[in-house]
Amino acid sequence: MPGMNLTRAEASERANLLNVDSYEVSLDLTRGERIFTSKTTVRFTATAGASTFIDAVTDSVRSINLNGVELDPAEHSDGIRIQLPNLGAQNVLVIDADALYMNTGEGLHRFVDPVDQEVYLYSQFEVADCRRMFAVFEQPDLKATFQFSVTAPRYWNVVSNAPTPEPIENGDSATWDFAATQRISCYITALIAGPYQVARDSLVSSSGRTVELGVFARASMMQYLDVENIVTITRQGFEFYEKNFGAPYPFEKYDQLFVPEFNAGAMENAGAVTFLEEYVFRSRPTGAMVERRAITILHELAHMWFGDLVTMKWWNDLWLNESFAEFMSTLAAAQNTEFTSAWTTFNTLEKNWAYRQDQLPSTHPIVAEINDLEDVEVNFDGITYAKGASVLRQLVAFVGQEEFMAGVREYFAKHAWSNTELPDLLRELEAASGRDLSGWGAAWLETAGVNTLKAEMATDDDGVITSFAIRQSAISEYPTLRQHRLAVGFYSLDDAGVLKRVHREELDIDGELTEVPALTGQARPDLVLLNDDDLTYAKIRLDEVSLATATEHLKDFEDSLPRTLVWSAAWDSVRDAEAPASTYVQLLLNNIGHEVDSTVIMVLLRQLNTSLDLYVAAEHSEELSVQAAASLWKLAVEAEAGSDAQLQFVKAFAHRSRTAEQLDQVQSLFDGSVALDGLTVDTDLRWSFTIALSAGGRMSEATLDSVLANDDTANGKASWYTARASRPTAEAKEEAFAAATSATLSNDQQSAVISGFNNVHHNELISGYTEKYFGLLINAWESFSHEMAKQIVLGFYPSSNVSQITLEQTDAFLESLGSKHAAMRRLLVESRADVVRALAARQADA
Known part of the structure; x- marks a missing residue:
């Protein structure tokens, strides 16, 4: 939206002019589905006689009163900022306005649950969207106390940063008058309101104070919420952080709320953290998702100190x-x-x-x-x-x-x-x-770029190391060579065929070449692993002997981290066009069945898709893709019954199915005529099969509607959007492109449609949209909110059209863009770079 930007210079100038004491914000959420009342009283000191502005994205402004003087809204407000002239040393500002609900995951997001038709609200303010809910000096260094008063339907739960007070009822509505917060930044304030359900617990902080815990979800999702696991991770996080930070938890309570149509993983609102609702598992989750949720819970909890307290x-x-x-x-x-x-x-x-x-x-x-x-x-x-x-x-x-x-x-x-x-x-x-x-x-x-590390060694006829050094390099554009604290690991096969670490040397390296005399005189191992234990940030390359060992014995590592470091080195080589993608595909398919770490399996399967879709040479990509799907089916059949690997391989097989025989196999899993021992075709897995069959031309509109009828939920509707857009017809792709570039969908729905649009077996079906895409970009960027515009820019970029033509079309658009819209330019430059990398990888694979 034009005018929504704020420069650092403006923020610095404003911070030099004033200090904010407090906000009192009164919200009325009972005025319908489009707008809500937002009345803000701000008390602040300022340089007398100065002028500044306050941020307020509004539908309309009824009144502006500065120190008892009424200011004309038509003259002082443009719907984004309100100008404040002739400030006093002490100021009281009262702004009475109407603000807009959002359906983009920004500001105060409004969602209607299709299951019970109930309204659920939540705020998302980072970076600068609390101005969509109330008038505010929107920058992190103008801290203040915030006191919210919220009028809403009386049967709702209303949550903010301070503990929820007893509501004062008035007919069908009620008002919650929250206590003032501690002195915090505006972007970590929060409001979550609706008939959310809650499970409550508590813990004792290191200060001896009892901290109340709340875990919230929509009524239709609460049955799936594994509260015990969430609370356990939370307790472990409290214990670890309070001990290591030397400071008790700084806020009065700690609520964790799982909300619909969220744009990120979570947000660290002080004492009221919001999470992506996909972390409420309606169906059996992969271990990777369970671990990801745990890491996210711990990430947001760490912010209560680092980010919120300081x-x-x-x-x-x-x-x-x-x-x-x-x-x-x-x-x-x-x-x-x-x-x-x-x-x-x-x-x-x-x-x-x-x-x-x-x-x-x-x-x-x-x-x-x-x-x-x-x-x-x-x-x-x-x-x-x-x-x-x-x-x-x-x-x-x-x-x-x-x-x-x-x-x-x-x-x-x-x-x-x-x-x-x-x-x-x-x-x-x-x-x-x-x-x-x-x-x-x-x-x-203060410098960019990643270094690459290689081992250089010599041995005598008995295999004893006579010299060992580590060579560090950097590309010419970013030539910095850094000091690294790292470990060198020596790994050898034991009599049982297990690849074990037999020696570890930790040291500092600096400059282009670092000699490591401590390693001379040792027997050369089967594999030398630089950056063992992954202490530093650098790409590594394996020497010839170590690479041969890794290729043959990747599955035989005793521990997961060194094996993963080797996986990463192999993947880097493919991305850097130093090794053929086809070889990596074979390495992956030959070894992934031995992986036990769920997240590693998930990432390897993503890399498989990237390799097959973008990096494998065009002349044999179709054949290799069909072979990969067959291998994935074999892996699924051979996996341990009911295992995480079995679930991931089945989903990957469905996604990559191309031939009639493979699609028949997916159909058999979908309708239950074929079953794998231990595999339950639950709601989400059924949608995975539905989307795969739709992309293969096996799903009519009527069949898709019948699948939706059995899961008419928000999650089901998003999957339905993806499945519809996945149909391999020109009409379906045209419908999807039009829907996602209009203003009719929410953020989640738009994302689902874009995902389906790009889900094609043959790129020719969507390659003709490039000109239309570049033709609408500027209007989309200027008319949509940032999140929605970003999804269009990235989601419809013709990444799958790996060709020089795509680069030329991108360059022409960037040239026409000039110096406008730097953020959009960056997204396009990054997307273009992926095509450049894919072209180089294909050439290396040819």
């Missing part, structure tokens, strides 16, 4: 906010929950994301230059989360975990309830560890 001054430190929570959630999972292999998951999921992001043309230093809100929106990326967390892991290896935590404890003690910048944390880590971090910070945080 908050970044401006969004350039967004990376630190998210990276810290990402690192701490994995550490907590590995050290204080059942998910002891969390660092394996981190490598395969997070680091692969980081390596991809860091090799795009849009890569940037971890400490990114954030000039305005548009910069923030596109920096929720693999650098901000995954690379940042990886570099924090390297920092902990560099200074020591105990020293790191000691610095963090001092940081929280000094800066509670205030705003900070990166140097504030680094000073405490330097003091606790005795390490000078100035050079470390410059190399790791």
Whole structure:
């Protein structure tokens, strides 16, 4: 939306003019399905005589009263900002307005449950969308107290940051007058309202205070909520963080709410965390999903200290906010929950994301230059989360975990309830560890790009190592060579054929070549693994002998993390067009059946799809795709009955089914004429089969409607949208494209339609939409909200048309765009880079 941006310069100027004391926000949610009343009273100090503005995205403004003076809304409000002239030293501002409900997952989102026709509301404010619910000085460094008064139907549950008070009833409605919050940033305030159901528990904080816990979901989803598991992870997180942070939980209560049509994994609203509803498992989940939910719970809980208690001054430190929570959630999972292999998951999921992001043309230093809100929106990326967390892991290896935590404890003690910048944390880590971090910070945080590490060694005739060195390289565009704290692992096969670590050497390396004299005189092992234990952030390459061992004995590693490091090295080689994708496909299919880590299986199956759809040479991609589907079916049949692997292989087989015989097999699973021992075709698996059959031309509209009739829920409707859009007809694709680029769908529905549009066996069915896509982009970007526009830009980009023509069409559009819409430009540049990489991979595979 034009005018929605806010620059860092504007925010800095406003912060220099004023300090905010408090907000009192009165909301009336009983006025229908389109608008709600939002009345805000703000008390703040300012430079007398100065002028500024307050953010307020409104449908209409009834009145503006500044220090007893009525300001004309027509003159002072443009629907996005309200201008405030001639401020006093002490100010009271009262704004009475109507605001709009959203269906995009931003602001105050309104959802109607098709099961019971009940209305469910929730807020999502990061980066700058609390201005869609109430008037606010929308920037993180203007902290204040917030007191909400909410009028809603009396049978609703109403949740905010403060504990929910007893409502005052008035006929069919009631009013909840919440107490004021602590002094917090506006983007972590929250409102969740509707007939949500709740399970309650409590725990005793390290301070001796009882903290009430609430776990919420829609009434139609509550039966599927495994509260015990969620509360257990929450308790373990509280225990770990309070001990390591040296500070008790800072808020009065802790509610966790699973909400529909959410755009992210979760949001760290103070004391009222919202989660993606897909974490409520209607059907049997994979172990990967259960672990992902646990990590997400721990991630958001870490934010209660790092982000909510102590908050970044401006969004350039967004990376630190998210990276810290990402690192701490994995550490907590590995050290204080059942998910002891969390660092394996981190490598395969997070680091692969980081390596991809860091090799795009849009890569940037971890400490990114954030000039305005548009910069923030596109920096929720693999650098901000995954690379940042990886570099924090390297920092902990560099200074020591105990020293790191000691610095963090001092940081929280000094800066509670205030705003900070990166140097504030680094000073405490330097003091606790005795390490000078100035050079470390410059190399790791202020430069972009990923290094590559290779071992160089010589042996004598008896196989004894006579010299060993580690060579570090970087690409010319990002030539920084960094200091790495890492381990070198030696692995050899034992008499039982198990690949075990026989030696580990931890050391610092720096520069282009680092000699490792401690390894001379040792027998050369079967496999040398650089970055053993995954302490640093770098791509690794295996020497010839180690690669041969890994290829033959990948399944024989005793532990999951070194095996996953080898998987990652193999995948990097394919993405970098150093190894043929077809060979990787065969390696994957020959070894994935021996994997026991659910997340590793999930990621490998994603990489299989990417390889077959984008990286395998066109002349044999169809044949290899058919063979891969056959292998997946064989893997599913041979998998342990009822195992996680069996479930994942069946879903992957259905998705990749191409031939009539394979689709017949899916049909047999769908109708129950064929069954696999231990496999239950539950609601979500049935939808997976439905979508696969629809893409294969096996589902009529009437059949799809009948499947929906058996699951007429929000989740079912989203799957129905995907299945309809998956039909392999020109009419279905035209319908899908029109629907997703109109303003008629919610964020979840739009995403589901786009997924189905791209679900094709033959790319020719959708390759003709490129010109239409580029023709509507500017209008879509300017008229849709950020999340909806982003889904259109990324979802309809012709990534599957791996050709020079796609690059030329993209370049022509970018040239015509000029300097406008930098955020959209970045999304297109990244999408274009994926096509460039796919072209190189196909050439290597040919």
